[in-house]
Amino acid sequence: MRRTLHHLCLIGVFVSLFNGLQGAEKSRISPYEVDDFAVASGKIDDLVFGSLRKAGLTPARPCSDEVFVRRVFLDVLGMLPEAGEARAFLQDKRSDKRMVLIDSLLARDEYVDYWSMKWCDLLRVKSEFPINLWPNAVQAYERWIRDALGSNMPYDRMARELLTSSGSNFRVPQVNFFRAVQGRGPQPVSDAVALTFMGSRIEKWPEDRRRGIESLFSRLKYKPTAEWKEEVVCLDPAPTGPLETILPDGRKVKVSPGDDPRVAFANWLMEPGNRWFSRAAVNRTWAWVFGRGIVHEADDIRVDNPPCVAGLLEYLEKEFVENGYDQKKLLRLILSSRVYQLSPVPSCDDPRAEAMFASYPVRRLEAEVLQDALCQLTGTVEGYDSPIPEPFTRIPASARSVNLADASITSSFLEMFGRSQRDSGMLMERNNRVSSAQRLYLLNSSQIQSKIERSWRLKTLVRDHRGGVADLVSAIWMEVLSRSPLPEELRAVVAEGIPSKSGNKEMIDDLVWALINSKEFLYRH
Amino acid sequence: MNPIISDQGISRREWLKLGVYGAAGMAAAHAGVTPSVIKKPAKSVIQIWMWGGPSHLDTFDPKPDAGRDYIGPFTKPLATNVDGMRIGEMLPSLAKQADKYSIIQSMTHGNNGHETAAYIVQTGRQPDRLSWPGLGAIVSSFKGYDNGYKGLIPPYVVLTTTQGRFSECGFLGPKYKPFATGGDPAQTRFAVEGVVSEGISDERQRRRRDLLHRIDTLGRAMPAELHFHELDKCEDQAYELILGDSRKIFDLSQEKDDLRDRYGRNTFGQSCLMARRLVEQGVPYVTINYKGWDTHKQHFETMRRQLPVLDAGFATLLQDLSDRGLLESTVVWWGGEFGRTPKILWEAPWNGGRGHFGNCFCSVLAGGGFTGGHVVGASDSTGSNVVERPVHPNDLLGSICERMGIDPEGPLPNPLGQDLKVMPGGMPGFEGGKGRLKEIM
Incomplete structure (x- = not known):
């Protein structure tokens, strides 16, 4: 009886809401944009908008605050804003609130979690086949990467440590850079070096340059120790004489016996005026934010693959070097641009527009981010463990999926949604395309259904909004999509709101189901 | 001993003895053609x-x-x-x-x-x-x-x-x-994951899919977005399986006990x-x-x-x-x-x-x-x-x-x-x- 009353009351509120909304609706633009023109406010904007103008293209409108708060949480932290966080930002009246938010997010630990995941893809952190780092070394290597990002280690120092360290894979984590390749010869090692630090694919180099870089990494030795799976990476103690070879730019170099040829390479890589190093870094950071590089693909930089926006790489490189290779400052510079803060809704349908960053490109959430978002919303956890190989790896249930150090830990969800295999370090190893299998899973799997049905967060929301259904629906909208529903969206829910026999919990579950299956939830936008 | 086959393959006589390829196989064997060509x-x-x-x-x-x-x-x-x-x-x-x-x-x-x-x-x-x-x-x-x-x-x-x-x-x-x-x-x-779901009637499947379409605000704001076309296509395929006849293939009760x-x-x-x-x-x-x-x-x-x-x-x-x-x-x-x-x-x-x-x-x-x-x-x-x-x-x-x-x-x-x-x-x-x-x- 009580339940029936509750239902009647529910319908009543919906109906009055429905009536109140009729006629009140004005013609308006989408909730994703601001009714304004995008105006340049910095050098990035000048360059991008300038090149668009030259091509006769119009940039999208600026994005709305609702879009911005969700976007910047996802891009910096790899997670959704809590409803309270989104609400606080939307109610904030300060004119510089977007910069304030960017700075506060860059200072959070979740930034380190999420960007470590990207770096672990790049640096191939994986215990098993075909990388075979083994769990102890995975833990050490990943911890070093996290610490480097956590302390905002300058990128040149980070690169030099990875390129020139020697010692045990357990005690000097950086040496795992040379173990995280398929094979032990100079060829796979120099492949990884060129890909990671020059954004370049060595198979496209002329033969003599390839031989040159390989010879610089030809004196590495890998020695086992008495400890299980420990390995010491060091220089061959018996060099035969001076090493005369060529650097990637064709210049000759001579390394004396006893000197480390890797140091000669690192010196060349980081010498002032060598664009390879900083260009690859800024292009990759840009690609991590926008889904595509200024040179695309971001790890295939070469003369015959020109940048999509002239002058932009040069500007970012200059800023990056002048700021002492500060990675957070680089990210902050990009995020604070008007280009980053454009709406996803394009203003022109020219096919060139997307590659020139005329609007914010929509992309499906990465596997780990999607899993974490589903857990966050529903208040559920995913457990991961790895019974082989020894030593066993157990991950606390509270850990986020983006925190998984080891790409060898089995998860059918993460595999289905295209997490990086970390076999080669190429950016394309992460696959954010959709597939029918993913769609079946999200629309109709028992896992998703039970996450929604079990959700204590949802139950709490229902409990806290017994008074008004409109409030409850708005609260759910804010939780899932970080914004309030539009009048027409409320109406759509009203039309669906006929209580079924099994009660209104089912109706609420279905609303949540529909929202997490919406494009707005599944795609960063 | 096991009938181990020689490196040269099976002799014509063995092909005939096997007799598994019928007249065509025998004809092929007679003609010296490798039988796999005609399989x-x-x-x-x-x-x-x-x-x-x-x-x-x-x-x-x-x-x-x-x-x-x-x-x-x-x-x-x-x-x-x-x-x-x-x-x-x-x-x-x-x-x-x-x-x-x-x-x-x-x-x-x-x-x-x-x-x-x-x-x-x-x-x-x-x-x-x-x-x-x-x-x-x-x-x-x-x-x-x-x-x-x-x-x-x-x-x-x-x-x-x-x-x-x-x-x-x-x-x-x-x-x-x-x-x-x-x-x-x-x-x-x-219960084939994603295809057969326990406790969700076909009617509820249709109803909530309809709701999904009604609140597709981002999709409507960006009708030309190719990523979304791809997602829509995958959704159609998914529902053909969820609500169509193909799912019956997973119903083993159709087989004799x-x-x-x-x-x-x-x-x-x-x-x-x-x-x-x-x-x-x-x-x-x-x-x-x-x-x-x-x-x-x-x-x-x-x-x-x-x-x-x-x-x-x-x-x-x-x-x-x-x-x-x-x-x-x-x-x-x-x-x-x-x-x-x-x-x-x-x-x-x-x-x-x-x-x-x-x-x-x-x-x-x-x-x-x-x-x-x-x-x-x-x-x-x-x-x-x-x-x-x-x-x-x-x-x-x-x-x-x-x-x-x-x-x-x-x-x-x-x-x-x-x-x-x-x-x-x-x-x-x-x-x-x-x-x-x-x-x-």
Whole structure:
């Protein structure tokens, strides 16, 4: 009886809401944009908008605050804003609130979690086949990467440590850079070096340059120790004489016996005026934010693959070097641009527009981010463990999926949604395309259904909004999509709101189901 | 002795004796043409993947004279319905089906690690810089949606969970990953993940899909967005499965009780039945991921428990495929990533266990144009070394490709844009083999 009353009351509120909304609706633009023109406010904007103008293209409108708060949480932290966080930002009246938010997010630990995941893809952190780092070394290597990002280690120092360290894979984590390749010869090692630090694919180099870089990494030795799976990476103690070879730019170099040829390479890589190093870094950071590089693909930089926006790489490189290779400052510079803060809704349908960053490109959430978002919303956890190989790896249930150090830990969800295999370090190893299998899973799997049905967060929301259904629906909208529903969206829910026999919990579950299956939830936008 | 086939292949007389190809086969044999030229290509592959590595000595390469330290309690191999062909004593039903399959007793790759060996056996490659696709993904690429397959059931299905540590699709990408059914076909209702959901009526499915469309605000704001078109297409395909007729294929209650009993009322047996139903519908590649063969400890107790399950499911599958005229067009491939150490570890903590053994093991091939009733190659008296006709994984996989009408020496289209071949013979690390299995093709 009580339940029936509750239902009647529910319908009543919906109906009055429905009536109140009729006629009140004005013609308006989408909730994703601001009714304004995008105006340049910095050098990035000048360059991008300038090149668009030259091509006769119009940039999208600026994005709305609702879009911005969700976007910047996802891009910096790899997670959704809590409803309270989104609400606080939307109610904030300060004119510089977007910069304030960017700075506060860059200072959070979740930034380190999420960007470590990207770096672990790049640096191939994986215990098993075909990388075979083994769990102890995975833990050490990943911890070093996290610490480097956590302390905002300058990128040149980070690169030099990875390129020139020697010692045990357990005690000097950086040496795992040379173990995280398929094979032990100079060829796979120099492949990884060129890909990671020059954004370049060595198979496209002329033969003599390839031989040159390989010879610089030809004196590495890998020695086992008495400890299980420990390995010491060091220089061959018996060099035969001076090493005369060529650097990637064709210049000759001579390394004396006893000197480390890797140091000669690192010196060349980081010498002032060598664009390879900083260009690859800024292009990759840009690609991590926008889904595509200024040179695309971001790890295939070469003369015959020109940048999509002239002058932009040069500007970012200059800023990056002048700021002492500060990675957070680089990210902050990009995020604070008007280009980053454009709406996803394009203003022109020219096919060139997307590659020139005329609007914010929509992309499906990465596997780990999607899993974490589903857990966050529903208040559920995913457990991961790895019974082989020894030593066993157990991950606390509270850990986020983006925190998984080891790409060898089995998860059918993460595999289905295209997490990086970390076999080669190429950016394309992460696959954010959709597939029918993913769609079946999200629309109709028992896992998703039970996450929604079990959700204590949802139950709490229902409990806290017994008074008004409109409030409850708005609260759910804010939780899932970080914004309030539009009048027409409320109406759509009203039309669906006929209580079924099994009660209104089912109706609420279905609303949540529909929202997490919406494009707005599944795609960063 | 086993009827080991000579390097030159089968003589004309043997072809006539086999008589399995009817008049056309005999005519071909008379004319000196290799019979495989006139066989129709197979349409499907059922892979029974024995995850963990099954013991070759206790299954398809018995060594009754090797002594207790090698064979333990299994001293009496069974004669089969093919003269001179014997198999392990725990496989009586399979002994009656030996005319339908051939045993390769000389498989070798030498690797004893699960992940690497599983990769080698299913990709036919030694590890190198690339992450190669397994056979299922290759078949899915050549016989799937890119090449005219129209079924709603994905072209590459695995019963019931994926292998995890082995990336089935490799560099071909997730489009070619298998569809893992989840669920358990031995349950009253086979809850195929994403297709069959418990407790959600069709009416509720339709209602909530309608709601999903009503609140598609971002989609309506960006009607030209190609990512969204792709998502919409996937949604349509998903609902054709969720609400359409194809899902009935997963309803095993449509099969006769008697047949279901013969397959075995267990996950493996009902998976075999499910595999038959899938190939009947034209699904080109089905893997049954059969776990539990990594028997380091108390091996023989496990064999006594598991081999009868294997025997019933596998033998009934062969008989059933044959009864329905599907065996000719369906390759059945049985095997794991390696065999197990011939010498038994009697001491604690193994208490009669067998370790990993990649030096010499066996695989079984049936149907799809492979001749039954033959043994290819041979191992030594204890099953420790290959003594005749070593067969490398790429020879076996290349042979299946060839029977599926996929040229192993032909180009493998790939998103890397590289010039790669499907499954060529004589690759690095596989020197010294005698190539594809012409003698049973």
